Amino acid sequence: MSISIRQLFGRKPKSSSIAKQRLKLVITQDRFDVDDRVVTRLHHELIEVLAKYFEFSMDSVQISLKPEGNSYVLVADFPYKKAHDVSMNR
Amino acid sequence: MGKVIVVTSGKGGVGKTTSTANLGTALALLGKTVVLVDADVGLRNLDIVLGLESRIVYTSMDVIDKQCELSKALVRDRRVDGLTLLAASQKNNKDDIQPAQMKAICDKLRSTHDFVLVDSPAGIERGFSNASAGADEAIVVTTPDVSAIRDADRIIGLLQHARIEPINLVLNRFSPELVGNGSMIDQEDVIDILNIDLLGIVPEDTGVITSTNRGIPLVYEEGSEGGQAYMRIARRITGQQIPIPAFDQKGLFTSIMNWFTRKG
Ligand SMILES: Nc1ncnc2c1ncn2[C@@H]1O[C@H](COP(=O)(O)OP(=O)(O)OP(=O)(O)O)[C@@H](O)[C@H]1O
Numbered sequence A: 001m002s003i004s005i006r007q008l009f010g011r012k013p014k015s016s017s018i019a020k021q022r023l024k025l026v027i028t029q030d031r032f033d034v035d036d037r038v039v040t041r042l043h044h045e046l047i048e049v050l051a052k053y054f055e056f057s058m059d060s061v062q063i064s065l066k067p068e069g070n071s072y073v074l075v076a077d078f079p080y081k082k083a084h085d086v087s088m089n090r
Numbered sequence B: 001m002g003k004v005i006v007v008t009s010g011k012g013g014v015g016k017t018t019s020t021a022n023l024g025t026a027l028a029l030l031g032k033t034v035v036l037v038d039a040d041v042g043l044r045n046l047d048i049v050l051g052l053e054s055r056i057v058y059t060s061m062d063v064i065d066k067q068c069e070l071s072k073a074l075v076r077d078r079r080v081d082g083l084t085l086l087a088a089s090q091k092n093n094k095d096d097i098q099p100a101q102m103k104a105i106c107d108k109l110r111s112t113h114d115f116v117l118v119d120s121p122a123g124i125e126r127g128f129s130n131a132s133a134g135a136d137e138a139i140v141v142t143t144p145d146v147s148a149i150r151d152a153d154r155i156i157g158l159l160q161h162a163r164i165e166p167i168n169l170v171l172n173r174f175s176p177e178l179v180g181n182g183s184m185i186d187q188e189d190v191i192d193i194l195n196i197d198l199l200g201i202v203p204e205d206t207g208v209i210t211s212t213n214r215g216i217p218l219v220y221e222e223g224s225e226g227g228q229a230y231m232r233i234a235r236r237i238t239g240q241q242i243p244i245p246a247f248d249q250k251g252l253f254t255s256i257m258n259w260f261t262r263k264g
């Protein structure tokens, strides 16, 4: 709850708020019985697909499952440099 | 008919035995009849924390093996009326006892005591199944660190699955200073994450070490912060509505968080 105020002032988040965020994520995964390998495989396969359409650096891709209420939101972050010209492949 | 309460945790070393000894003594000081059951077979400690180690003759294993009557195996704590201990066997291991056998012992004890507190071993294996087999309610102990909280959530899931309720939380080794400077997760966040009711907060207290050295539970020590915290928790267990003191960012007691008694 105090996270937003700190973020408002542009300060580094306290380790306790980082702990809370990480715990929420990991506990949701534990509760929903998510296999770590699912996330890892999804990560690899998404990169393969994304590479067909965009130019980006592989290690900038971040995929995470975020708990929201009683379910998950899948969040994929991939800062890309530019889109490939798809018409060339046709 | 008394209540059987299992004191448990996922992670080890978070304060289950300390809590069982102090809450048992506190409940007896409040005039209740209490029996403490050590379910940590093979790694018993409740006897030494209570200072009763030299007086153990029989254990729950002897009762199960019909070597002695249940009532004869109970060691009376001479410092307070109404407090006894059923020790665990140190020579056996957790697999030598069946959950049904533990349940039978708890059911018998329940008919002659107001409270049966079972000190569970850490973990999610057989020791936990044995300790929780006869329980009506549970107290989950955690410290405010990520591993202990995560493991507490696992245990809460298992307790819910076993239809043990209510499940209440004791937050142990809490440090207002660390919460104040943002390095320790606070009680509201812990409850928000685990989603169970908070029974009480026990501060980090070096007195725990000296009291364990002596075999005299902290609740006997006047002016001890930890002892007072355990006294308040015991009162809540008996149904009294005692507010849980909350700590603000500077680590001072300022606001009061209301604690509502459990249904029933
Ligand atoms: N509030 C506290 N302040 C300071 N030290 C504490 C506190 N509570 C417990 N301790 C210390 O933590 C250690 C572990 O406590 P305890 O044996 O009660 O934990 P446990 O959960 O029963 O462990 P196990 O899982 O091995 O059975 C002990 O050395 C004890 O003195």
Ligand SMILES: [Mg+2]
Residues within 6 Å of the ligand: B016, B017, B018, B040, B045, B119, B120, B121
């Ligand atoms: Mg213990």
